[in-house]
Amino acid sequence: MNLILFGPPAAGKGTQAKRLVEQRGFVQLSTGDMLRAARASGSELGQRVAKIMDEGGLVSDEIVIALIEEQLTVQAGAPGFIFDGFPRTIGQAEALDSLLESRESKVDLVIRMIVDDTRLLERVTKRFEEQGRADDNPATFSRRLERYYEDTAPLVPMYAERGVLVEIDGMGSIEAVSAEIDAALKQSA
Numbered sequence: 001m002n003l004i005l006f007g008p009p010a011a012g013k014g015t016q017a018k019r020l021v022e023q024r025g026f027v028q029l030s031t032g033d034m035l036r037a038a039r040a041s042g043s044e045l046g047q048r049v050a051k052i053m054d055e056g057g058l059v060s061d062e063i064v065i066a067l068i069e070e071q072l073t074v075q076a077g078a079p080g081f082i083f084d085g086f087p088r089t090i091g092q093a094e095a096l097d098s099l100l101e102s103r104e105s106k107v108d109l110v111i112r113m114i115v116d117d118t119r120l121l122e123r124v125t126k127r128f129e130e131q132g133r134a135d136d137n138p139a140t141f142s143r144r145l146e147r148y149y150e151d152t153a154p155l156v157p158m159y160a161e162r163g164v165l166v167e168i169d170g171m172g173s174i175e176a177v178s179a180e181i182d183a184a185l186k187q188s189a
């Protein structure tokens with residue numbers, strides 16, 4: 001099973017992916033986590049992406065696709081993956097299709113978490129107060145949201161046409177959203 005958790009920034013993709021790893025043994029591939037780890041390590045890649053992330057931009061397709069490809073190779077043999085925060089552009093979606101196809105696999109399910117902008121802003125504001133993540137400040141967040149509507153939202157009709165898209169209400173509590181995801185997984189099994 002290859003599952004994409006899809007939604008705007010701060011929709012709760014990472015939160016739900018971690019739970020699915022704990023409860024169901026999925027392997028999580030989060031490009032956000034990979035990029036933050038690169039930054040924390042002080043590597044050349046980390047230095048290249050830091051400014052883009054802090055300004056609310058999208059890191060280049062080339063870089064994130066290479067990160068995903070590397071992980072698909074390192075973790076070959078895993079029963080399936082949760083793609084968390086990837087793909088975020090049409091180019092990334094096409095690359096993912098090719099990467100999976102060459103491994104005789106495919107995208108099985110895309111769960112789109114629907115959360116309105118006001119609730120997203122509430123969540124990042126809270127995280128900014130608690131954790132001080134640089135890209136959670138309101139100005140940067142509005143740029144992240146713009147990029148989502150411009151570059152990432154166009155993936156919705158693409159996956160809908162393929163019949164792999166399930167939309168869930170992501171507005172509720174973490175537990176309520178988890179229940180929605182479990183129901184979507186059960187339905188698609």
Ligand code: B4P
Nearest residue numbers: 010011012013014015031032053058059085123127173174
């Ligand atoms: P990400 O790391 O993917 O973004 P995120 O804001 O953490 O989103 P997520 O939806 O995972 O939110 P979370 O569960 O943490 O990306 C960060 C940056 O990396 C991007 O802006 C970009 O620059 C770069 N990047 C990453 N992938 C890329 C790609 N493929 N291409 C190009 N660039 C890329 O939840 C947010 C908060 O809400 C948390 O504090 C959580 O506790 C809380 N929360 C979650 N669910 C909740 C709920 N139901 N109720 C209340 N609070 C909830």
